[in-house]
Amino acid sequence: MKLHPTRAKKNEKSKKVGLKRALLNPSSEHGGLYAPVKLPKISDKKWRELSKLSYEKLALYIISLFKFNIDKNVFKKAVKRYKNFDKPASPVEFKKLGKNLYINELYHGPTRAFKDMALQPFGEILSSLAQEKNKNYLIMCATSGDTGPATLKTFANAKNIKVVCLYPANGTSEVQRLQMVCMKGDNLKTIGIKGDFDDAQRALKTLLASENFKAQLAKNKLSLSAANSVNFGRILFQIIYHAYAYARLLKNGKLARGESFDIIVPSGNFGNALGAYYAKKMGAKIGKIKIVSNANNILTELFNTGIYDLRGKKLLQTISPAMDILISSNIERLLFDKFGAVRTKELMDKLSKDKFYKLDKNELKALKAEFEADFCTDSKCESYIKEWMDKGVAIDPHTATCFKMADSSRINVITSTAHWVKFAPSMLKACQQSADSEKEGLNTLASKLNESAPSSIEELFDAKILHPDVIEQNEIEDKILEWIKK
Ligand SMILES: *Cc1c(COP(=O)(O)O)cnc(C)c1O
Numbered sequence: 500m501k502l503h504p505t506r507a508k509k510n511e512k513s514k515k516v517g518l519k520r521a522l523l524n525p526s527s528e529h530g531g532l533y534a535p536v537k538l539p540k541i542s543d544k545k546w547r548e549l550s551k552l553s554y555e556k557l558a559l560y561i562i563s564l565f566k567f568n569i570d571k572n573v574f575k576k577a578v579k580r581y582k583n584f585d586k587p588a589s590p591v592e593f594k595k596l597g598k599n600l601y602i603n604e605l606y607h608g609p610t611r612a613f614k615d616m617a618l619q620p621f622g623e624i625l626s627s628l629a630q631e632k633n634k635n636y637l638i639m640c641a642t643s644g645d646t647g648p649a650t651l652k653t654f655a656n657a658k659n660i661k662v663v664c665l666y667p668a669n670g671t672s673e674v675q676r677l678q679m680v681c682m683k684g685d686n687l688k689t690i691g692i693k694g695d696f697d698d699a700q701r702a703l704k705t706l707l708a709s710e711n712f713k714a715q716l717a718k719n720k721l722s723l724s725a726a727n728s729v730n731f732g733r734i735l736f737q738i739i740y741h742a743y744a745y746a747r748l749l750k751n752g753k754l755a756r757g758e759s760f761d762i763i764v765p766s767g768n769f770g771n772a773l774g775a776y777y778a779k780k781m782g783a784k785i786g787k788i789k790i791v792s793n794a795n796n797i798l799t800e801l802f803n804t805g806i807y808d809l810r811g812k813k814l815l816q817t818i819s820p821a822m823d824i825l826i827s828s829n830i831e832r833l834l835f836d837k838f839g840a841v842r843t844k845e846l847m848d849k850l851s852k853d854k855f856y857k858l859d860k861n862e863l864k865a866l867k868a869e870f871e872a873d874f875c876t877d878s879k880c881e882s883y884i885k886e887w888m889d890k891g892v893a894i895d896p897h898t899a900t901c902f903k904m905a906d907s908s909r910i911n912v913i914t915s916t917a918h919w920v921k922f923a924p925s926m927l928k929a930c931q932q933s934a935d936s937e938k939e940g941l942n943t944l945a946s947k948l949n950e951s952a953p954s955s956i957e958e959l960f961d962a963k964i965l966h967p968d969v970i971e972q973n974e975i976e977d978k979i980l981e982w983i984k985k
Pocket of ligand 1: 646728765769821916
């Protein structure tokens, strides 16, 4: 299967590419991305068979349907990375929380956030491709807190790969920051920037599109790619865990024949929710995909009014920093799927020129048929955290926003995106408690839950800081080139 550019001019013949090309070079013409035009469809009968498979086998089956131009042994090796997760037999833990309410825990990987679900196998594939081509790549990532650690981790000491990770200096939790600035690996560079996540993502997109930057890299025998969810290689692995949720419900007999269920996704860059949308297109019986935001509720507005509006908006810092986003990159793939490349280019051009776009009535209707959207304030979120902590269940501040949209009249699956250890101070505050230090807070929560904090997190508080740099946005390019030349 080929992937298509998401933006095109009228009557322009667009250049389709294979997955290999899209992985190594994720931006398409006119500043767009790559996306499939049609997804392989799985029959109801086949889904029932698939429900008996292990996570790894399910992943390999789903990937095989796309008939991508990458050898199946590469994918096989990639999904073996799930052996690094808490329970090697199943990287995902699917649990019942209450009446008609389930939780799909995706944070059992090495860096304790769902980003590992895609980035672990993605890292293996990219490194394989680089070795096969006998080329060296610089992988860039911009992070609001979880993509950074997961990207650094998956590529640490990988052959033919260097990584630069940009994070907003005051925009992540302390554990997230420490994960990045203490990560070991000679091929890694973490840089804090003065600004917010949108600034980091904008800097990344500018560098990816800069001919001058690419020429400088070429002099050092490096090609450029990105590990953000602008890369379709990540989206591919984000379809699978939603399919797995459906498979679990089928296997446990929770769904009557033909009955559908809803998925609730705490959303920022919309990669996770897009994975659910693609799983639905592949035939998983998903009813509504419910998009939850925090106070940065630009997606709530889009799905309810059809207007994507950046005018006068300022990014707010919340207790769910991974969702502190105004420019949600993967919405573009949804627009492309629903309305085509010409209309997508028109809308994205309008956004960049006028800072807003407006869908017409029918377009909005098409989105509303599959999505619902709402947002959850920090204080509401804290009340959910406390409510569940009182029951002995720790829910991180991103996942906690999902309770705003839970509805016990139908089966709802909450997509759980991070382990609470990454956000101990916010968790404690929600429980109306405090601690003298982050480490102490972590231990207070752990004993409240009768758990111990993972040693990989505890060790961070005494680890050596290897990447102290915090710089201005206009210094990024020089800083990277200086490091490359070393
Ligand atoms: C990245 C992230 C999100 C947002 O996911 P998107 O795919 O960007 O919408 C939500 N929660 C956590 C913990 C995250 O790390």
